[in-house]
Amino acid sequence: MLYYRSKAGDTVDRIVWLHYGRQNDRIVETVLEANPRLADYGPELPDGIRIALPEIPDEQDTASVRLWG
Incomplete structure (x- = not known):
């Protein structure tokens, strides 16, 4: 596990975006x-x-579901 030290005004959303490059x-x-x-x-x-x-x-690649043939 890695650790990050916050800077004044950081938000969790921003930290996640910077570290992981995505928020999904x-x-x-x-x-x-x-x-x-x-x-x-x-x-x-x-x-x-x-x-x-x-x-x-x-x-992860999400599998498509085909409802109709």
Whole structure:
């Protein structure tokens, strides 16, 4: 697991975008789950918060479902 040290004004969304390059697949929620009480700081984080960034698998190809032949 990697860690990130917040800078004043950072948001979890921005940190996720910078680190993972995407925000889909519930990545923001996964980061919040890995960091209990992080959401207590509100939308903008203060300087110096240590944030765990869990490993997230690369985007998975989603299989298409064909409803009609």
